[in-house]
Amino acid sequence: MVSITFYGAINEIGGNKILIEGTETRVFLDFGLCFNRYGNYFSPYITPRQGLKLKDFIELKLLPDLEGLYRQDFEQRFRESSKEPLFDGVVLSHPHIDHAGFIPFIRSDIPFYASEGSLAILKAIEQTSQGFYEFLKLKEKFKIRESKREKGKYVRDKDSSVQREITTFKSSFKIGEFTFHPFSVDHSIVGATAYVIETSEGAVVYTGDIRFHGRKYDLSWKFVEEASKYDPILMITEGTRIHEQTTVTELQLEDNLKRIIKEISGLVVASFPVRDFDRMQSFVNAGKENGRELVISTRQAFALDVLEKEKIDDVPNLDEVRVFLPSKSWGIYDNPNYPIEIQMQDYSTWERKIIEKSSTITANEIREEQESYILRVEPTELKYLLDINPKIGSRYIRSLTEPVDEEMEIQQQKMDNWLKFFSLYPYKQLHCSGHTSRKELLEMINKINPKKIVPIHTENAKDFMSAFEKVMIVEEGVKITLK
Ligand SMILES: [Zn+2]
Ligand SMILES: [Zn+2]
Structure with missing residues (x-):
């Protein structure tokens, strides 16, 4: 039986x-x-x-x-x-x-x-x-x-x-x-x-x-x-x-992204799920078409590196993207008063490994050339924008599911406040389901x-x-x- x-x-x-x-x-x-x-x-x-x-x-x-x-x-x-x-x-x-x-x-x-x-x-x-x-x-x-x-x-x-x-x-x-x-x-x-x-x-x-x-x-x-x-x-x-009757396909989403980004003159700030590499590919492609590089997190870069080592294809290559190096808890990154090896001690061991082998970029560098990048952040990481100061003409693209419960609603409200602070509100919602x-x-x-x-x-x-x-x-x- x-x-x-x-x-x-x-x-x-x-x-x-x-x-x-x-x-x-x-x-x-x-x-x-x-x-x-x-x-x-x-x-x-x-x-x-x-x-x-x-x-x-x-x-x-x-x-x-x-x-x-x-x-x-x-x-x-x-x-x-x-x-x-x-x-x-x-x-x-x-x-x-x-x-x-x-x-x-x-x-x-x-x-x-x-x-x-x-x-x-x-x-x-x-x-x-x-x-x-x-x-x-x-x-x-x-x-x-x-x-x-x-x-x-x-x-x-x-x-x-x-x-x-x-x-x-x-x-x-x-x-x-x-x-x-x-x-x-x-x-x-x-x-x-x-x-x-x-x-x-x-x-x-x-x-x-x-x-x-x-x-x-x-x-x-x-x-x-x-x-x-x-x-x-x-x-x-x-x-x-x-x-649910209808759905947007990933390729339609990519086309929409290309159109939307074309209209943006400042920095593109975007949130999409951390391990959705199909979505990451859409952003990489939409960026390429508009002369922008996608900037991802160290965590995402680490995953790309593991996937590359294990020969899992169909994901973006690490050398197609830039990796964002945020100022961490000590706030001394990019500060010439501190030797680089001291600055690096602020990052965990796995982070240091991926920083060494990828093309990193700092908030200062993004601030100077905002029209050249799409910066991907978690909704909880909008604070990093305080070091960038998105200029007029910048936009936020939210490529995540709509809030489905009370806790998500509360987080969304806080996020909206951050976006209003940076004049990135209203934002553009663009998602397709898994x-x-x-x-x-x-x-x-x-x-x-x-x-x-x-x-x-x-x-x-x-x-x-x-x-x-x-x-x-x-x-x-x-x-x-x-x-
Ligand atoms: Zn599931
Ligand atoms: Zn699932």
């Missing part, structure tokens, strides 16, 4: 944690964090208890209460931990946090499967972001060892770490009784993969997050064509935008033609029922069987 249990992404967007179980094999598809649900309890000011994070998340039902799944160093803080892992693998669809964010809690001895692109992104996040992002290297917490100097005395062992068991794939692979066929698909991040999983009771399709309007839309259609050949008995499909709209979503399902459909990653699962007969509305934590 084969069964599937959904521990998230039911009536919510993201937080995918899908357990597929056979007679002897148990595999999780994704292990993500749902931002909405997390935000019900936590904020930058209300944080989980460091050593008891796992307990807090299980108690609050942010994580399923399962044995033999979680890291022993965290689990042993509050309960006995199983000696052996009781799961055979975790398979990732793509490296967005709502699909990968809770992987750091999974035991290192449960094999982890991800595409090369996904793994490269996770590597970059792990090395450059603050927060609990131990995707590949797990630093063992709370370990003690006998002191080398004094027998019988114990000290904390802070350097102990283990490497997660990782497998990347180029073609089909087996985990126990299941065979996984991976297909690269189009989404707003590198490495996105959909799967057909062959089980003893038939094939199961899992779309992950998918769209048909980015630069790699043809990959998504290729997946649809291949998946239909397996005559699937069940399709687990994302449905984020089931209620998710397929209704028309292509229905076309995908019709072509794959599964016996049953389980819509997830949506707040509008019931909308599927007007379009299809065999829709299963499932409940979180309730097992469904494939027969």
Whole structure:
């Protein structure tokens, strides 16, 4: 018997944690964090208890209460931990946090499967972001060892770490009784993969997050064509935008950008998602056409460098962009009173590495030649403009989703104040989604033609029922069987 249990992404967007179980094999598809649900309890000011994070998340039902799944160093803080892992693998669809964010809690001895692109992104996040992002290297917490100097005395062992068991794939692979066929698909991040999983009771399709309007839309259609050949008995499909009819394509967005930027005489300031390299390419291209270079953050540059090293193409080259060197906490960058090696100590080790190998640019340099650049900043980094002073004729382009909750609204209000301060208000909103709209979503399902459909990653699962007969509305934590 084969069964599937959904521990998230039911009536919510993201937080995918899908357990597929056979007679002897148990595999999780994704292990993500749902931002909405997390935000019900936590904020930058209300944080989980460091050593008891796992307990807090299980108690609050942010994580399923399962044995033999979680890291022993965290689990042993509050309960006995199983000696052996009781799961055979975790398979990732793509490296967005709502699909990968809770992987750091999974035991290192449960094999982890991800595409090369996904793994490269996770590597970059792990090395450059603050927060609990131990995707590949797990630093063992709370370990003690006998002191080398004094027998019988114990000290904390802070350097102990283990490497997660990782497998990347180029073609089909087996985990126990299941065979996984991976297909690269189009989404707003590198490495996105959909799967057909062959089980003893038939094939199961899992779309992950998918769209048909980015630069790699043809990959998504290729997946649809291949998946239909397996005559699937069940399709687990994302449905984020089931209620939205239309969509702007990435290439239309790029054309719009080119037109808008042509009209701007001062500095172009822009915000777009940190790891959306499809969007970055649109900005690079729109810049080139208008004699401007795109200036990105050190974090983005680091990711480009990792992707380049891992030979993941279809992203801009590091030498096509400039890298912004902001004045950091000491405020001494570009100050001749301080030797350069002292100035550089203000940057973290990973930042220094990327600064050395890229073409950096400072606020002073941008201020002198504002019509030559597109400066990409996070909405929270508009403060850097205080060192640039955008001249009259400058504009801000916001290429992010509209605020969807209260917290985002509040942040948006503050951002608007900053923009008004710099005379960059009103701004230009220009975005295209990472998710397929209704028309292509229905076309995908019709072509794959599964016996049953389980819509997830949506707040509008019931909308599927007007379009299809065999829709299963499932409940979180309730097992469904494939027969
Ligand atoms: Zn998602
Ligand atoms: Zn996603």
